[in-house]
Amino acid sequence: MEFLGVLAISTIAAFVLRRPIKAAPWAFYGLAVLLVTALFAGGAGLLGTAWKPLILLLQRCMLPLALFTVVMYIGVFPKDSRVGRWLRPIRAELSIIACILALGHMCLYISPYLSRALAGAMEAPMAASFAISIVLFALLLVLGVTSFDAVKRHMPASLWKNVQRFAYLFFGLIYAHLLFMIAPAALHGGKQAALSVVIYSMVFVGYAVARVARWQIDAAREGAAHAESPVGDFEDDAPAMA
Template sequence: MNFLISIIVTIILVAFGGNFIKKHDNFCYLLTTLLSILLVIGSYTGVIWTMSPWFTSTILPILIKNAFATAIFVIVMYTGAFKNGGKLIKFLMPIRAQLSIIACILTLAHNISFGKYYFVSLFTAPKTIPTNMKAAAVVSIILIVIMIPLFITSFPSVRKSMKPKTWKKLQRNAYLFYGLIYLHVMLIMIPLAFTGNSTYIINVVIYSIVFLTYAIMRVNKYMIKKSSVKLRQVV
């Protein structure tokens, strides 16, 4: 349910705060960075787990387990799947890069927080973690490798210094990134869903609907574009 809540919250924030994000992007990056630093410090010291039960059971999982950042990535990826010229793409495209940067910062905090155990164990004591978590950790490392260049080149100043063709080619890696996010989540959640845990069963269903619907929409948009190009060439 954390993911569903995160998507709802993200949609509300983007709908009402989109213009603020566009106008005050640096402030949003600073705020996100400070939040991420607090999460990392709190995770390493254990302080965040000693806070009120309401916070640790409701707010913290959304942030520390990356549900909120993933929900932001969902908005970013769906923007590219919406119909060109439509109201949604016109509203979201001007803040797509900003949302991506915010999501990347939060994702780095998530990986640093959980990496202190899973990444370290993967290389020093792999037998101490379940097979699915080892696979999830490997996928997570690949995700970081793909995400860093996407993150850096999302800043306008960096984008302007690159050739448009090179930038677009690099940004195509985002499709692989989105697919690996889904794989990473499924590796963690499916084994727990198979135990009969209703929370994880619901999560698997929600993640699958969101990501598979995006895949269908994106392929459909590509096919329409391809057909349109062929038609123009014939004419």
């Protein structure tokens, strides 16, 4: 399946480019904007066939979904693990890049789907998926903006953490959105759609299980630390998005 290939390449790229991303994040934000611009230009017939790879990566949302998956699973690893040490410092930057790319995908589809919704030409699963996408759009804006350091510095720490915890809802709604989009085809015997349901379920359900396990392990460690010291020396785990 294409998603697994894009996910593998995105994961490798995150490791390889972690230092450049941290040193010059705005260069990567600019690249994301350029890719979105190319997507719209290609859709308008301005780039010939050169934009075809963007259909898979952006129009079908494979690349932003892969980056969000990387961001999700970073939180599963201990902070002192190699993955934690290498990728946690760029978690916010990866989130922002994914948000920019996902906004391109959303803006491409929101107008035609809104027209169909207003005309009452949507079947129930697609209507549910569209309703979820509206909520995702709002959450994406909030989480993306608050992932910027300049915004984070002007927010109380407790408020920022509470806002960023909406990332868990965001990830859950992505899974629901995907299921509403592809489950009908899978139920009608579509093998590729059925395989997609299995793969996405493994990714998101696997994340939920691993994240709860990480929370339990960290809570046990923090409890042990408090038992040894009334003050304790463990900070709260970083929220899911940044």
